[in-house]
Amino acid sequence: MGTFVLFEPASLSSFGPLTLLQSVTELRYGIFSNLERAQHIFGNEPIQLWVRPILAEDHTAKYETVPINKNADDSTVFLNAATPAWIYSTAIARMEDKSGVAVVIGDTIVAARPGVPIEFSSSFHKQLEKLDRIECDSEICNRQPNWIWDYLDFIAPALEFDFEIWRTNNNILTKIPGDLSTLHERNIYIHNTAQIGKFVHLDASNGPIIIDADAKVSPFSSLVGPIYIGKRSTLKPNTSVRHSVIGRVCNLGGEIKGCIIHPYSNKSHDGFLGDSILGSWINMGAGTTTSNMKNNYQPIRVSWDGNNYESGRQFLGSILGDHIKTAIGVRLNTGTLIGAFCNVFQADFPPRAIPSFSWGNGTHELEKAIQTAELMMKRRSLELSEAQRKLIKALADDHTPFIQF
Numbered sequence: 001m002g003t004f005v006l007f008e009p010a011s012l013s014s015f016g017p018l019t020l021l022q023s024v025t026e027l028r029y030g031i032f033s034n035l036e037r038a039q040h041i042f043g044n045e046p047i048q049l050w051v052r053p054i055l056a057e058d059h060t061a062k063y064e065t066v067p068i069n070k071n072a073d074d075s076t077v078f079l080n081a082a083t084p085a086w087i088y089s090t091a092i093a094r095m096e097d098k099s100g101v102a103v104v105i106g107d108t109i110v111a112a113r114p115g116v117p118i119e120f121s122s123s124f125h126k127q128l129e130k131l132d133r134i135e136c137d138s139e140i141c142n143r144q145p146n147w148i149w150d151y152l153d154f155i156a157p158a159l160e161f162d163f164e165i166w167r168t169n170n171n172i173l174t175k176i177p178g179d180l181s182t183l184h185e186r187n188i189y190i191h192n193t194a195q196i197g198k199f200v201h202l203d204a205s206n207g208p209i210i211i212d213a214d215a216k217v218s219p220f221s222s223l224v225g226p227i228y229i230g231k232r233s234t235l236k237p238n239t240s241v242r243h244s245v246i247g248r249v250c251n252l253g254g255e256i257k258g259c260i261i262h263p264y265s266n267k268s269h270d271g272f273l274g275d276s277i278l279g280s281w282i283n284m285g286a287g288t289t290t291s292n293m294k295n296n297y298q299p300i301r302v303s304w305d306g307n308n309y310e311s312g313r314q315f316l317g318s319i320l321g322d323h324i325k326t327a328i329g330v331r332l333n334t335g336t337l338i339g340a341f342c343n344v345f346q347a348d349f350p351p352r353a354i355p356s357f358s359w360g361n362g363t364h365e366l367e368k369a370i371q372t373a374e375l376m377m378k379r380r381s382l383e384l385s386e387a388q389r390k391l392i393k394a395l396a397d398d399h400t401p402f403i404q405f
Helices: 032-040 052-062 083-096 125-128 146-165 365-377 386-397
Strands: 004-007 047-050 075-079 101-107 108-113 132-135 182-183 188-190 201-203 209-211 222-229 240-246 255-257 272-274 301-304 305-309 317-322 335-336
Touching: 004 032, 032 047, 032 083, 032 146, 052 386, 075 083, 083 101, 083 108, 108 125, 146 209, 146 222, 146 240, 301 335, 365 386
Parallel strands: 004 047, 004 075, 101 132, 182 201, 188 209, 201 222, 209 222, 222 240, 240 255, 255 272, 317 335
Antiparallel strands: 075 108, 101 108, 301 305
């Protein structure tokens, strides 16, 4: 079999604001990113990424062994990077040995085999759209994420799939400590380097609880599955988490329900975070709280990129891009979307759509935004790369290349 190319959709606006500074294949709604899943599925088969040109230098630096935006030969199979990787095998099988075909879910191409060489360009999507279409009518192909909040529905299936990969490479406790309160204990998996305090409640009745290496769960905390707690993440005393994915090196407190939190983000204090997705390098001030349901129980409407959209969801909190800070006591309304590098500190409810580089009701100066990012990353012994600096400056200059090819 030839090379697999994981390609970003033509427009990333519907996956904003998390895809402003990262590709859609890097998003995490389980233990692994979709790129990591694909690498496991295809083993030694070559994998490439086709991402927006604005991300090419950053991704080349981050993924030294993965070719970025290289031309494809006539044996290449194209795979939608926004589609969960566990669907790939079924989609590829639907093509059989045919060329010049694309497998679709609804109107979205999830896999394609053009059968001819294709040069990387901003118009390659149009070439895929011209291929003969095959409906992916298998039961496993019944969902395709079209919006960033759709990934909230993939927490359980992602953890189910990812766990089988995770368990083969990790040392898991064979006996759960006796001072823990547990339900459905056989569905609880704790890495042998994790630290679990006394009087912690673990309920895996509705899904697995996976606690990764060097994570710390402090006393009197409550975890209700499905849950993943990432490497070196810390739950403060009395923290409540249910149906959520927590990335590595996060510090968390208060109540968290139905959320995805990307690596290196902090919500260390009391306050409710519900049905929300957080990017990386976020710090939520004490008492920051999200609303996740309207008082009239109606579906939640969101605003982004100057347009209004119906989410179709009764429960939806906030979607926060990378490098966001909120002040103490901030209240975020249902369906709030906030771009990258924002400092939110309004006394009343902030707007439900906040553009990148906002400072309250004003503008966050670029150099000050970069300085804050450097200071926060230094606390984790990390630093901005030159490629990341260029990316941030480009975002400050022009939003368009970050949401479409």
